[in-house]
Amino acid sequence: MNEKFDVIVVGSGACGGWASMELAQAGMKVLMLEAGAHISAAEQFHHRRLYDLEFRGRGRPGLLRRYTGSERNYRIMLDTVENPYTTSPDTSYRWSRSRCLGGRTLHWARAADRMADYEFKAASRDGYGMDWPVTYADMKPYYDRVESFIGVSGEVLGLPQFPDGPFLPPMPLNCAETIFTAAAKALGWRSTHRRLAQLTQVHHGRPPCHYCGNCVNGCDVGAMFSTISSTLPPALKTGNLMLRTDSVAARVRVNGENRAQGVTYIERYSMKSVDVDARFVILAASTLENTRLLLLSEKGGLANSSGLLGHYMIDQIAGGGVSGILPKLKGGPARLDDGKSAGITIPNFQNIDKATERKDFIRGYVMNATGGQTEYPEYAASLPGYGSEWKKEVKSRYVAQARVWIAGGEMLARKENFVELDPEVKDHWGIPVVKIHFSHSDNDRKLMADFQNRAEEWFRKAGGEIAPAMRRGGPAGFPGGPGSPDENFFGGAAKASGGTPVLGGAIHEVGTARMSASSKDGVLDSYCRTHDIPNLYVFGGNAFPSTGDKHPTLTMMALAARGCDHLMENAKGRLS
Amino acid sequence: MAVTRRDFTDICWRACTLPGFAAWLNAQPANYEPKFFDPEDFAALESFTEILIPTDDSPGAREARCAQFIDFLLDASEQDPNAQAAWRKTMSSLRDLGYHAASPQERGRLVEQMAQQDDPAFRMIKQLNTFAFYTSRPGQIETLDYRGNSYNATFPACTHPEHKVL
Numbered sequence: 001m002n003e004k005f006d007v008i009v010v011g012s013g014a015c016g017g018w019a020s021m022e023l024a025q026a027g028m029k030v031l032m033l034e035a036g037a038h039i040s041a042a043e044q045f046h047h048r049r050l051y052d053l054e055f056r057g058r059g060r061p062g063l064l065r066r067y068t069g070s071e072r073n074y075r076i077m078l079d080t081v082e083n084p085y086t087t088s089p090d091t092s093y094r095w096s097r098s099r100c101l102g103g104r105t106l107h108w109a110r111a112a113d114r115m116a117d118y119e120f121k122a123a124s125r126d127g128y129g130m131d132w133p134v135t136y137a138d139m140k141p142y143y144d145r146v147e148s149f150i151g152v153s154g155e156v157l158g159l160p161q162f163p164d165g166p167f168l169p170p171m172p173l174n175c176a177e178t179i180f181t182a183a184a185k186a187l188g189w190r191s192t193h194r195r196l197a198q199l200t201q202v203h204h205g206r207p208p209c210h211y212c213g214n215c216v217n218g219c220d221v222g223a224m225f226s227t228i229s230s231t232l233p234p235a236l237k238t239g240n241l242m243l244r245t246d247s248v249a250a251r252v253r254v255n256g257e258n259r260a261q262g263v264t265y266i267e268r269y270s271m272k273s274v275d276v277d278a279r280f281v282i283l284a285a286s287t288l289e290n291t292r293l294l295l296l297s298e299k300g301g302l303a304n305s306s307g308l309l310g311h312y313m314i315d316q317i318a319g320g321g322v323s324g325i326l327p328k329l330k331g332g333p334a335r336l337d338d339g340k341s342a343g344i345t346i347p348n349f350q351n352i353d354k355a356t357e358r359k360d361f362i363r364g365y366v367m368n369a370t371g372g373q374t375e376y377p378e379y380a381a382s383l384p385g386y387g388s389e390w391k392k393e394v395k396s397r398y399v400a401q402a403r404v405w406i407a408g409g410e411m412l413a414r415k416e417n418f419v420e421l422d423p424e425v426k427d428h429w430g431i432p433v434v435k436i437h438f439s440h441s442d443n444d445r446k447l448m449a450d451f452q453n454r455a456e457e458w459f460r461k462a463g464g465e466i467a468p469a470m471r472r473g474g475p476a477g478f479p480g481g482p483g484s485p486d487e488n489f490f491g492g493a494a495k496a497s498g499g500t501p502v503l504g505g506a507i508h509e510v511g512t513a514r515m516s517a518s519s520k521d522g523v524l525d526s527y528c529r530t531h532d533i534p535n536l537y538v539f540g541g542n543a544f545p546s547t548g549d550k551h552p553t554l555t556m557m558a559l560a561a562r563g564c565d566h567l568m569e570n571a572k573g574r575l576s
Numbered sequence: 577m578a579v580t581r582r583d584f585t586d587i588c589w590r591a592c593t594l595p596g597f598a599a600w601l602n603a604q605p606a607n608y609e610p611k612f613f614d615p616e617d618f619a620a621l622e623s624f625t626e627i628l629i630p631t632d633d634s635p636g637a638r639e640a641r642c643a644q645f646i647d648f649l650l651d652a653s654e655q656d657p658n659a660q661a662a663w664r665k666t667m668s669s670l671r672d673l674g675y676h677a678a679s680p681q682e683r684g685r686l687v688e689q690m691a692q693q694d695d696p697a698f699r700m701i702k703q704l705n706t707f708a709f710y711t712s713r714p715g716q717i718e719t720l721d722y723r724g725n726s727y728n729a730t731f732p733a734c735t736h737p738e739h740k741v742l
Contacts, residue, residue, distance in 0.1 A: 047725050049716065055649065056711040062655025084613055172733030179739050211731045238677040328739070338733050375716070375724055381706040387634035387690060391636075391719070398720050463742065464634040489672075 005242070006033040006571070008263050009279040010249045010293065011285035013103030014553050015539035015560040017227030017235070018146070018280050022564040024240035028571070031242045031276060032235075033265050035285070036099030038245040039076060041104065041228055045218035048072060050375065066098050076106045082428040085288075093315075095287065095436065101245055104286070104507070105226040110196040111407065111551035112152045112225075113366075114143050114163040114558075118352050119548030122268060126351070126362045129413050130437070133517040133526040134562075136163065142558035149556075150225040151203040154195035162347035163358040168200045171209070174337045176371025176402050177344045179326055181504045183462035184346055185293040194345045197225035197410050197554075202258070205231065211339030213375070246259045246431050247274075252281055252297040252536065260536040266429045280535045280567055287541035288313075288419055291512040292434045293539070294523075295421050296502045303530035306516075311514045311524050313417040313436070314547045317365065317409030317444055318505030320452045322459045324378075324467040326371060329400035337372020345407065346371055346458075347438060348549045350450075361446040364549050365409035367455060369462075371402030402464050404455040408508075408549040411444050438503060456573055510541030527566035528559050535570070537563050608644050611651040612660070617667040618647060620676045627687045627703045635714035642708035649704070666697040 009016050016032060024030045049058045053340040069077030084360035087093050096105045110121040118125065120139075140163070147165040154167040167172040173181060184191040184428025198215070199208045209223040221230025235241045246268035253275065255261040264276035283290040291310055294302045318333035348364035350356050377400070380394045424437040432562045440448075459466060519531035524543050530536045539560040541552050548555075570576050589598075610618035623638035637643070653659050661724050670676065690698035709715040716722045 024577055047727075049713070049725055050711040051713045053718065056645075056707070057654070061653040062651065062661065161672060172731050174732070175736060175739050178734040178736070179742075182742050211728040212726055334723055336723040336728060336732055338724050339728055373720070373722060373724070377706075377710055377720065380710060381703045386687070386702060388632045391629060391632070395634075395720060401694040459742070506639055522683070534648075 002275045002277045003031075004262075005029045005276065005278040007111050007280045007282060007567070008033065008276060009282045009284055010263060011035075011283070011289070011540075012101050012227050012232070012243075012245075013098075013284065013286060014105050014108075014225075014227065014557050015538075016106065016282070016284035017102070017231035018557050019284060019539055019564055020241050021231040022237040022561065023567070024235045024238040025249070026502050026568055027238075027240065029240055029242075029570075030235070031278065033247045033249050033263065034077075034101050034103075034243070034245045035248040035268065036101065036103075036245065037075075037102050039218075039227075039228060041218060041220055041222060044075065044218040045071070046383045047212055047214060047220070067436075067479065068098075070217075072111045072174070073107055073363070075098050076102070076218055083433075084425055084427060086422045086425050089436065091436055091438045092502045093436050093438045094197050094502050095288065095509070097289075098505065101243075102227040102232075104150070105148040105553075106218050106228070108226075109551065110198050110215060110224050112154075112197040112554040113408070113550035114165060115139070115548045115550050116161045116163050118161045118544065119550070122363065122546060122548075123341075126225045128362055130514070130521060133515055139555070139558055139562070141527045142561040143554065145556060145561050146557045148212050148504075149204065150197045151199045151206070152195055153193070153200045157190065157192055157347070159190065159347055161349075161352045165195075167195070168203065171196075171198070171200055171342055173344065174335065174370070174372050175329055175332070176326055176337065176400075178390075179328060179370070179462050180369040180404075181345055182404070183458055184344075187347050187458065187461055188339045189349060191344045191346045191369075194342050196342055198340070198342070199223045200453040203356065204230075210341065211336060213336075213341045215241060215341045223314055229297065231256060248360050248429055248431070249285060250296065250429070252283070252293060252302060254298065254302065257534070258533060260533055268429075275405045278429050279571065280537065280539045282539055282563075282567075285541040287294065287509050288434055288436075288513060289417055290540050290542050292421070292539050294513065295389065296420075296432065303513075303523055303536060304388040306520055306523055306569070307534050308415075308521070310420055311415045311418040312413045312420055312514050312545070313543065314411050314413045314437070314510050315439060315504060316412050316506040316508040316547050316549075316552075317406060317448050317451075320448055320455070321403060321405040322452075322464075322466055323401070323403040323502065324459065324465045325397050325400040325461060326402045327400065328463055329372070329402075331396045332399045334373060334399060336379065338370075338374050343369065346517065348408075354548045358450075361443050361450065363410035363412065363443070363447065364551050365447060365451050366407040367404060367451065367458065368407045369402070369404045369458065371400070373399050374401060377401075381571075382420075382468070402459070402462070404459050406448070406451045408547075408551055409444075409447055409451060409506075410547050410549045412441050413514075414441060414547050415510060417511075419477060440503065508541070508542035508547065510547055510552055512539055513542035514545045515543040515547070529566065537555065537567060539563055601718070608641075608647075610644075610647045612647045612663075613650075613667065616676055617671075618643060619741070620670055621667065623680070623683055624687065624701055625671070625708075626682060628705050629709050629715075634719040637709055638703060639714040639718075640709045640712035642712070643703050645712070646710040647703050650710075662700065668696045669684055685731065686708050 012034040066081045068076035117136040123131045156164045247265045253261040260281040346367045419434045421432040513523035515524040622643040625642040629637040
């Protein structure tokens with residue numbers, strides 16, 4: 001007799017953590033399966049300077065290539081030898097993942113922006129793709145619920161394309177951000193503090209940020225939202241949540257009544273296969289892992305009557321941007337510029353209505369900027385010269401560094417971007433892996449080119465001196481340089497063998513099981529329940545019919561919250 | 577008054593915090609035995625790194641022990657044979673230029689000449705030496721005065737009116 005729960009939640013990231021908390025608090029008996037290791041912030045997250053680390057943050061040469069991450073944080077990333085994936089010959093896509101309790105919430109960029117009707121209904125405006133089967137009015141209560149719990153610092157703007165929330169006070173601007181704000185104003189562009197799930201005051205018992213700038217290595221006090229700091233403690237407190245780490249979900253089992261019976265998982269170390277049953281199954285293992293599980297669960301893919309499972313994979317456009325210095329700041333005193341690891345943002349101001357319509361591309365992007373001192377002066381090695389004068393110049397520029405980068409450049413959803421199961425390659429547990437087919441469209445490239453021009457315009461308006469593009473990883477002979485096995489890890493391989501830029505830098509992969517009003521047009525309904533299996537929900541980026549230009553996590557969580565409400569009604573038998 | 581063991585310990589700790597003492601301690605030869613480079617190459621590399629990042633009114637490659645870090649890193653690069661081979665070639669080219677046998681003044685002239693010619697060996701040493709220096713405590717904290725990765729009660733806002741106007 002298999003163990004039986006009310007709900008099995010596969011995955012412990014932003015959506016898995018949220019669903020487990022809400023359902024456990026509602027009295028449901030929940031089993032959370034996490035494929036990776038247990039993580040304890042108190043035991044594993046520390047402030048460590050680069051010189052406290054044996055290899056100054058880069059890890060033992062040749063070792064870290066099996067992990068996605070640095071010497072500081074590779075334990076909260078993923079072992080790529082255990083967890084391979086493949087790409088088609090013409091695809092160059094870097095899929096950044098985490099397999100551990102909390103998943104990518106442990107090191108995410110914390111950007112928490114709401115999507116708006118100009119994104120949910122973009123197809124109605126410009127004729128491309130498919131509208132979402134939800135409106136902003138449908139989503140607003142769930143954005144409110146999620147933001148009120150996780151805590152988002154920001155500034156109320158009143159822009160319809162950038163909806164406001166119940167914000168905590170924003171973090172102050174540093175000198176570079178103040179200069180960029182003045183430059184944006186001069187250009188007629190509205191800028192604001194980046195909206196981040198990073199506390200600026202005590203919130204639900206969690207302490208405020210202490211401005212160490214160490215967010216991507218795991219927050220030791222829980223001042224940034226993560227599963228282990230925020231949703232898991234109250235979920236465990238109910239006594240209704242059973243947490244199993246090191247449990248690798250292999251497939252969803254379906255019974256003869258077309259309902260999900262439960263999940264089969266493999267114990268990570270013993271390799272033992274275990275069946276568990278539940279009234280409801282929620283896949284929340286990350287976008288592509290969710291789709292992989294559906295593909296693994298039935299020949300042709302579970303819940304795939306539309307034939308669209310795996311298709312319409314989308315990511316946001318990354319790369320490009322401008323870096324250099326703001327001469328106004330040169331030679332100034334040292335300041336804690338990178339302590340909040342934040343910046344300012346310019347919400348998209350193009351293609352939002354007829355007046356701002358572009359003729360050369362559809363959709364839009366968001367620009368971010370920051371500056372000042374950083375942990376390591378990346379520019380130093382490429383600064384000409386040596387000796388005392390060179391040292392003085394390095395120091396003089398150190399506090400004047402500045403950069404503008406793209407955030408949330410919308411990539412168009414296209415059916416030909418898809419994932420499938422690789423027919424040959426399997427992971428450490430013998431489970432077939434995903435194969436990714438992915439490329440950009442002309443519209444994506446035009447949008448990126450427009451961003452690059454605007455970024456340079458903003459940078460110059462701020463009085464900035466643009467530096468030549470810098471390579472990370474260094475020359476041949478430097479561990480991580482060309483020819484080195486660590487080349488990919490250090491970012492040295494900016495281009496794949498065919499000269500195609502490596503995609504996936506945004507780490508915002510969504511789609512592959514999109515939501516739709518009709519079961520013919522997608523895999524999920526507007527509550528993230530599969531059209532085909534009434535007790536199977538998929539939480540994550542899978543549902544997105546388009547990317548919009550916002551960071552996706554907050555919308556994924558709001559969709560999960562909405563899905564949880566639906567599931568609870570479903571459990572009470574109140575749904576048809 | 578008798579000096580107790582506690583007094584002695586206290587004096588030692590206080591001495592360690594004096595800037596001059598710390599600089600003296602850092603400048604002492606560490607009796608380091610290179611693991612990747614042979615002793616002659618290591619000595620040449622050490623002097624090269626100290627010309628690139630000299631000790632002046634702030635610490636340099638000597639205090640940061642940059643050459644030791646480079647040796648350590650390459651010794652640990654057994655899975656990165658390309659990097660090891662490139663460095664052997666670099667040191668060999670330095671030897672061919674006569675760097676190893678040169679006087680301190682001649683070494684300075686050679687480094688200048690290599691810099692002017694954008695010599696690949698110069699670039700390679702500069703790249704890793706820069707990394708070794710600015711990731712060390714003498715480079716990151718004592719030279720650049722990096723403030724992050726620490727606990728702070730507040731984030732320091734820009735207080736410069738001149739930054740609010742272009």
